[in-house]
Amino acid sequence: xxxxxxxxxxxxxxxxxxxxxxxxxxxxxxNWKFQKGDFEEAINVNFNDSKWESVTVPHDWAIYGPFDKNxxxxxxxxxxxxxxxxxxxxxxxxxxxxxGTAWYRNTFTLPAAxxxxxxxxxxxxxxxxxxxYLNGKKVGEWAYGYSYFYFxxxxxxxxxxxxxxxKLTNKEFASRWYPGAGxxxxxxxxxxxxxxxxxxxxxxxxxxxxxxxxxxxxKTKASGENTRLVTTIFDAEGHxxxxxxxxxxxxxxxxxxxxxxxxxxxxxxxxxxxxxxxQLYVGNELKDEISTRFGIREIxxxxxxxxxxxxxxxxxxxxxxxxxxxxxxxxVNKSALRRQMKILKDMGCNAIRSSHNMPSFEQLELADxxxxxxxxxxxxxxxxxxxxxxxxxxFEDYAEKDIVxxxxxxxxxxxxxxxxxxxxxxxxxxxAGVKRAKWLQEIFHREDxxxxxxxxxxxxxxxxESGFGALLDVPGLNYRVHLYEEAFSKFPQGxxxxxxxxxxxxxxxxxxxxxxxxxxxxxxxxxxSSYDLEACSWxxxxxxxxxxxxxxxxVIGEFVWTGFDYLGEPTPYDESWPSRSSYFGINDLAGLPxxxxxxxxxxxxTDKPTLHILPHWNWEGLEGExxxxxxxxxxxxxxxxxxxxxxxxxxxxxxxxxNRYRLMWMDVKYEPGTVKVVAFDDNGKAVAEExxxxxxxxxxxxxxxxxxxxxxxxEDISFVTVSVVDKNGIPCPTATNQLKFKVTGAGxxxxxxxxxxxxxxxxxxxxxxxFSGKLVVLVKSTTAAGDVKLExxxxxxxxxxxxxxxxx
Ligand code: GAL
Numbered sequence: 106x107x108x109x110x111x112x113x114x115x116x117x118x119x120x121x122x123x124x125x126x127x128x129x130x131x132x133x134x135x136n137w138k139f140q141k142g143d144f145e146e147a148i149n150v151n152f153n154d155s156k157w158e159s160v161t162v163p164h165d166w167a168i169y170g171p172f173d174k175n176x177x178x179x180x181x182x183x184x185x186x187x188x189x190x191x192x193x194x195x196x197x198x199x200x201x202x203x204x205g206t207a208w209y210r211n212t213f214t215l216p217a218a219x220x221x222x223x224x225x226x227x228x229x230x231x232x233x234x235x236x237x238y239l240n241g242k243k244v245g246e247w248a249y250g251y252s253y254f255y256f257x258x259x260x261x262x263x264x265x266x267x268x269x270x271x272k273l274t275n276k277e278f279a280s281r282w283y284p285g286a287g288x289x290x291x292x293x294x295x296x297x298x299x300x301x302x303x304x305x306x307x308x309x310x311x312x313x314x315x316x317x318x319x320x321x322x323x324k325t326k327a328s329g330e331n332t333r334l335v336t337t338i339f340d341a342e343g344h345x346x347x348x349x350x351x352x353x354x355x356x357x358x359x360x361x362x363x364x365x366x367x368x369x370x371x372x373x374x375x376x377x378x379x380x381x382x383x384q385l386y387v388g389n390e391l392k393d394e395i396s397t398r399f400g401i402r403e404i405x406x407x408x409x410x411x412x413x414x415x416x417x418x419x420x421x422x423x424x425x426x427x428x429x430x431x432x433x434x435x436x437v438n439k440s441a442l443r444r445q446m447k448i449l450k451d452m453g454c455n456a457i458r459s460s461h462n463m464p465s466f467e468q469l470e471l472a473d474x475x476x477x478x479x480x481x482x483x484x485x486x487x488x489x490x491x492x493x494x495x496x497x498x499x500f501e502d503y504a505e506k507d508i509v510x511x512x513x514x515x516x517x518x519x520x521x522x523x524x525x526x527x528x529x530x531x532x533x534x535x536x537a538g539v540k541r542a543k544w545l546q547e548i549f550h551r552e553d554x555x556x557x558x559x560x561x562x563x564x565x566x567x568x569x570e571s572g573f574g575a576l577l578d579v580p581g582l583n584y585r586v587h588l589y590e591e592a593f594s595k596f597p598q599g600x601x602x603x604x605x606x607x608x609x610x611x612x613x614x615x616x617x618x619x620x621x622x623x624x625x626x627x628x629x630x631x632x633x634s635s636y637d638l639e640a641c642s643w644x645x646x647x648x649x650x651x652x653x654x655x656x657x658x659x660v661i662g663e664f665v666w667t668g669f670d671y672l673g674e675p676t677p678y679d680e681s682w683p684s685r686s687s688y689f690g691i692n693d694l695a696g697l698p699x700x701x702x703x704x705x706x707x708x709x710x711t712d713k714p715t716l717h718i719l720p721h722w723n724w725e726g727l728e729g730e731x732x733x734x735x736x737x738x739x740x741x742x743x744x745x746x747x748x749x750x751x752x753x754x755x756x757x758x759x760x761x762x763x764n765r766y767r768l769m770w771m772d773v774k775y776e777p778g779t780v781k782v783v784a785f786d787d788n789g790k791a792v793a794e795e796x797x798x799x800x801x802x803x804x805x806x807x808x809x810x811x812x813x814x815x816x817x818x819x820e821d822i823s824f825v826t827v828s829v830v831d832k833n834g835i836p837c838p839t840a841t842n843q844l845k846f847k848v849t850g851a852g853x854x855x856x857x858x859x860x861x862x863x864x865x866x867x868x869x870x871x872x873x874x875x876f877s878g879k880l881v882v883l884v885k886s887t888t889a890a891g892d893v894k895l896e897x898x899x900x901x902x903x904x905x906x907x908x909x910x911x912x913x
Contacts, residue, residue, distance in 0.1 A: 127394045128297035133211050133269070137162050139287070141207040148238040150268045154210050161819070162211075167203035167286040168434025170867040174682045176200050177277045183679070185491065185529055185563060187642055196685035199283030199672035201434070203232075209271045209288055217264045219296050224262045225304060226269070227255040229466055230290030232435065233279070236272040248499040250275075250284060251428075251462035252507045253514045255295075255304055278493035281485065282427055282687075283672030285435020290465055300329025301393035302385055303357070305513035309381055309399040310555050311368075314415075319368035319401045323361045327354065327385050329392065334359040336383040340369075346379075370415045371400025371519040373455040376476035378519070398473065400519025406557055406579060408599025411661040414478070414522070420654060421478060421662025422709045423456030424449060424691065425605055427671035428465065431694040432856035432868035432883060434672070439467045440822040441883075444811055446475050448692060449668055452702055453709025458604070458664040461485035461528040461561075463511050472520035479518065480559070480604075480664065482525035483511055487541050489531035505548055512552035524549045524558045525604070529583055533564040539573045546577065561604035563643070569595045579661075584608065586649050593659055603653070603663030608644030610677060610688035611635045613699045613860050614838055614877025616720040620733045620771070622646070625677045631684045631863045633677070635700045635719065636735060638763075641676055647704055648762035665705070670694040675862055686862045693860030695881040696824065703737040708766065715739045716784050716795045721838035721877075723799055724775045732775040736768040740784035740793065745770050748778040754785075801831035803840045806897050806905030810884075815852070815893070817911040821886045822855060825907060827897050828879045840878040844899040846871045848884055851911045852893030855885040886911045 138157040146152055174195040182188040215224070226244065228235065233250030236243065240263060245256040275286050295304070306326035313320035323336050337348040346366075351359045369377040378398050385393040405413045412419055430441040442465070449457070457464075457472060458480040472479045486496040487504070508526075515521060526545040532538030546558045557578030565588045568574035580596045581604025582589060593601050610633040617626075617634035626639045633639050640646055644666070653660050670690030678684035686694050691701045703717035717737045724732055734752070736743055742756040745768075755768040763769065768782075777799040784793045807828050815821040829840040848854040856868040859876035866873050873880055884895055893909040 163436040165434035203286035276494040289435040373476035423664040424668030425460040432858035479520040695858035805903040851891030
C-alpha cells in the first residue's frame with residue numbers, strides 16, 4: 106500500500122502555498138469592509154473604502170437594528186393561513202432593517218506560486234442576489250440567498266493583491282420570516298492545480314453493508330489528462346484501513362469500491378464517522394488531495410413499515426428550524442448551533458428539518474458528529490408566489506442549479522436521510538405544479554439516487570386529487586391531523602410523514618387563566634400561554650400529533666414547528682406591534698426551554714426520566730383562585746401536594762389526548778408556598794419528586810455558563826444564563842429587572858436575549874430586561890488566551906460574577 110503524504114493543505118496561510126503541491130483553502134473571515142447603500146464604484150480596485158465599517162464574515166448587517174415596525178411592513182392576506190382580507194403585518198420579517206443594497210470589499214493576497222493555478226471563490230450563502238466582482242470585473246452572480254455557489258475566477262486573479270467586491274440586495278416583500286442580510290455564511294478562496302478534483306466532485310455511498318463488511322463506493326470527478334486516483338479510508342481514530350488505486354476515469358469520473366471490515370454503523374446514538382482521503386496523481390506527482398468524512402449506514406422507506414435505519418424501524422422525533430440564531434441573527438456560528446443541538450439532544454430529538462432552505466455546512470457537520478437525522482430542504486416557493494418578491498422570481502432560471510448545488514455540496518453527510526423539494530408551495534394547485542414536482546424530484550434523483558424526496562404539503566385534498574402527493578417518494582403532511590387516515594389510504598406510498606406538526610404557541614414563563622384550549626388566542630400583552638393549549642387555526646397542540654405517532658405504525662415521524670423561536674412571523678400577533686419574533690418555539694429565542702420542552706422530552710427522551718411542574722408559583726393577588734397545575738413527566742402517575750396537602754393522584758389515561766400525555770390537576774387553588782409532585786413507577790412505588798416554591802423579592806443575580814472554557818479563535822461563544830433569585834436562592838419567575846453586562850479580559854460581550862417576542866431592546870447593547878426572570882448573555886472569545894470576566898449588575902441586586910477561560 107502506498108504511504109500517504111500528510112494532508113498539507115487545508116487552511117494554510119497563502120504564503121505557504123509554494124510549499125504545497127496541492128490545494129490551499131483560505132477562509133476570508135477578516136479584513137472585510139462593509140457599507141450599506143449603492144456604490145457601483147466600489148467594484149474598482151482603487152475605490153477608497155477606508156471610511157467603511159470594518160467587519161468580520163459571517164456577518165448580518167441587519168441584526169444591529171433598530172427594530173422598526175415600518176421595515177418591510179406587508180399589507181397582505183396570508184392565504185396559507187386562511188386569511189381572505191389584507192391587513193398590515195408589522196413584524197413578519199422581524200422588523201429589522203434588512204431591506205436595501207449593501208457592499209462588502211476584501212483585499213487578499215495570492216502568492217506568486219498561484220500563477221497558472223485554478224482559483225475558485227466559494228460562497229456558502231449570501232443574502233441576497235449577490236453580484237461578485239474581482240479586480241474590477243464581474244465574475245458572476247447568483248439569486249437565492251440560501252444557496253451555496255462558487256465561481257472559477259482563475260482568469261480574473263492576479264499574483265499579489267486581489268480586490269473582491271460583493272453587492273447584495275434584499276428586496277421588500279421577499280420573505281415570510283427574517284432572512285438576515287449580508288455575507289452571513291463563510292466565503293473562501295480555493296487554490297488548486299488544473300489537474301484536480303472538481304468542486305463537490307466526490308460522492309461517497311455505502312451500497313452494501315453486512316456485519317462483516319461494507320462496500321464503500323466512491324465516485325470522484327477530476328480534471329486533467331493521464332491522472333490516477335488513490336483513495337484511502339481511515340477510521341474515526343485515524344487508523345488507515347483499505348485503499349484503492351484507479352487509473353481509468355470514465356469520462357471525468359473515477360469509480361472506486363473499497364471494503365471496510367466490521368463496519369461501525371452511523372446512527373443518532375452512535376454517530377461514527379470514517380474518512381476517505383483521495384489523492385490525484387499525474388505520474389508520480391501529487392496534484393490534488395481532498396478529505397471527505399462519511400458514515401456507513403443504511404436507510405430504507407417501506408410501505409407499512411416506515412423508515413428504518415440500519416435495519417431498525419426509527420421514527421423521526423424531529424424539529425423544524427429556521428436558520429437565524431436569535432440574537433446573532435443569520436450570521437452562522439458553530440458554537441450557537443452546537444448549543445442548540447445539545448439542547449435538542451437532551452430533549453430526545455433525533456431529527457432536524459432545515460425549513461425552508463439549505464442548511465449551513467456547519468449545521469450538517471454537527472449533525473454528522475452529534476447524531477441527528479437531517480431533512481434538507483430547498484424552497485418555500487416554486488413558480489407561484491407566496492410573497493411578491495419571493496423565490497418565484499428566480500424559479501425558472503435557478504431551481505435546477507440550486508438543487509444541484511445543494512445536493513452536490515452536502516450529499517456525503519450521513520445525517521441527511523431525505524431531501525425536501527419544497528414547503529407548502531402554492532403549486533400544489535393545478536397541473537403545472539404536478540409536473541414541477543416530478544421535474545424537481547427527478548433532479549434530486551439524478552444527483553443522488555440514494556435518498557428520497559418529500560414536499561411539505563398543506564393542501565392535502567388538492568394533492569390527493571391531482572396526483573401531486575402520489576408521485577412523491579415521501580408524502581409529507583403539514584398539520585391536518587384529521588387528514589392522515591385519508592391520505593394514508595389514498596396515497597400509494599404506504600406511509601405518511603408529519604413534515605410539519607404542532608405550531609403550538611407559547612411564551613416562556615407566561616400563564617393565562619382560565620386554562621382552556623384556544624385557537625389564535627390574543628392577549629393585551631401580546632404573549633401566549635405556557636399551559637401549551639394554544640395553537641393556530643390550522644395547527645394543533647403536541648398531544649394530537651403524539652396520538653398519531655404512537656397509534657399509527659405507518660406514520661414515520663414528525664418535525665415540530667419549531668425547535669427554537671425565530672425572528673419574524675409573530676403569529677398570532679402578526680398585526681400587533683411590538684411583536685417581532687415567533688411564539689412557536691419549544692425553546693425561546695434565547696434558547697431557554699419553555700414548558701413544552703419537557704412535554705416533548707417526557708415522550709422523546711427514553712433514556713432519562715422527566716418530571717416537570719408548571720406554572721410557577723408566584724401569583725400574588727390570586728390567592729384562592731383556581732390555578733391548574735400540569736406535570737410533564739415520563740412517569741405514568743403522580744401525586745400533587747400544595748404546602749403538604751395532597752391534591753390527589755393523577756394517572757395518564759386515554760380519555761383525551763391531553764390526559765394521555767400530561768398529568769393535570771385542574772382545580773388547584775393558589776396559596777403561596779410549595780408545590781410538590783411525587784411520581785410513581787408502574788408498581789405504584791414513589792420514585793422521583795420535584796418542587797416549585799413561591800419566591801420572595803429579587804435579591805441576587807446568578808450566572809450559569811453552558812461552557813466555562815472556550816476556544817480563543819475569535820468565534821467561540823459561551824452562553825451564560827442569567828437569573829435572579831431571592832434571599833433563599835429561589836428563582837424569581839416574574840422578575841423583569843433591567844440588567845447591565847460587562848465583559849473584561851480575553852473576551853468580548855457579543856449579545857443578550859431574553860426570549861420576549863415583544864422586546865425592542867437591541868441584542869448587542871450591554872443592557873437588557875429580564876423576561877420571566879431570565880435572559881442569556883453571549884460572551885465571545887477573541888484570539889487571545891486568558892481569563893474572561895463577566896459581571897452582570899442591576900439596581901438593588903447583588904451582582905453576578907463569572908470567570909471563563911479562553912484557551913488556544
Ligand atoms: C406553516 C409554514 C411555516 C410556518 C408555520 C406557522 O404553514 O410551513 O413556514 O409559517 O406554518 O404555523
